Amino acid sequence: MGDEVILLNFWLSPYGIRVRIALEEKGIKYEIREEDLRNKSPLLLQMNPVHKKIPVLIHNGKPICESLIAVEYIDEVWKDQSPLLPSNPYQRAQARFWANYVDTELYKHALRFWTTEGEEREGARQEFLECLKSLEEQLGDEPYFGGNNFGFVDVALVPLFCYFYTFSLYGNFISEAQYPKIISWAKRCTQKESVSKSFPPEQMVKEYASKKRHKG
Numbered sequence: 001m002g003d004e005v006i007l008l009n010f011w012l013s014p015y016g017i018r019v020r021i022a023l024e025e026k027g028i029k030y031e032i033r034e035e036d037l038r039n040k041s042p043l044l045l046q047m048n049p050v051h052k053k054i055p056v057l058i059h060n061g062k063p064i065c066e067s068l069i070a071v072e073y074i075d076e077v078w079k080d081q082s083p084l085l086p087s088n089p090y091q092r093a094q095a096r097f098w099a100n101y102v103d104t105e106l107y108k109h110a111l112r113f114w115t116t117e118g119e120e121r122e123g124a125r126q127e128f129l130e131c132l133k134s135l136e137e138q139l140g141d142e143p144y145f146g147g148n149n150f151g152f153v154d155v156a157l158v159p160l161f162c163y164f165y166t167f168s169l170y171g172n173f174i175s176e177a178q179y180p181k182i183i184s185w186a187k188r189c190t191q192k193e194s195v196s197k198s199f200p201p202e203q204m205v206k207e208y209a210s211k212k213r214h215k216g
Helices: 014-026 042-047 067-077 089-115 118-139 152-164 180-190 202-215
Strands: 005-009 031-034 056-059 062-065
Touching: 005 014, 005 042, 014 067, 014 152, 042 056, 056 067, 062 067, 067 089, 067 152, 089 118, 089 152, 118 180, 152 180
Parallel strands: 005 031
Antiparallel strands: 005 056, 056 062
8 A cells, every 4th residue: 555665865965855854744654775876776777867866766666856856746746744835826936946046056056165175165155145145035034935834945945054054064154143034944944853854963964074075
């Protein structure tokens, strides 16, 4: 009777964390299979032959690739529990727009910050904070991007945000004085079990980041 749900993932991936949060929000039983990204499993190559990347959600043997598509799929299939996208078509389109903004803008600058040094790194930081300002304006005085309900944009943003704020890997990267609304939003999100349960332990993240720094 039950659905077989498998998530091919790498524990540090903010994209994979999104899918985990969505599964946890819906109360779905699932199995995580950790991938070694230097030695990808035959199952990953079979399930995502185009991009050969994680995360891949496998539902009853069928793969769903790309994290936001997987989150939306989860929301559609298990629609009776904790809806992530609003029922109103305009609001749904807006949620997709801002989730895409997180994906194409915020993640891009975060990756540049993570992989560069010096002036380029500082430029990436400034771009990241500019994007954050736009998101804070969009959030306004609502508790979540989904209004009173934790939703699609929250799921898209919170994994990346937590690396830069909650885990404070980069010191005072985001000023609480400058971004009070989005900081209180982050605190609200991380108090949710679906979010806190989906994150790797802070110490593991810091150790990984430290090793990566030293290698670089």
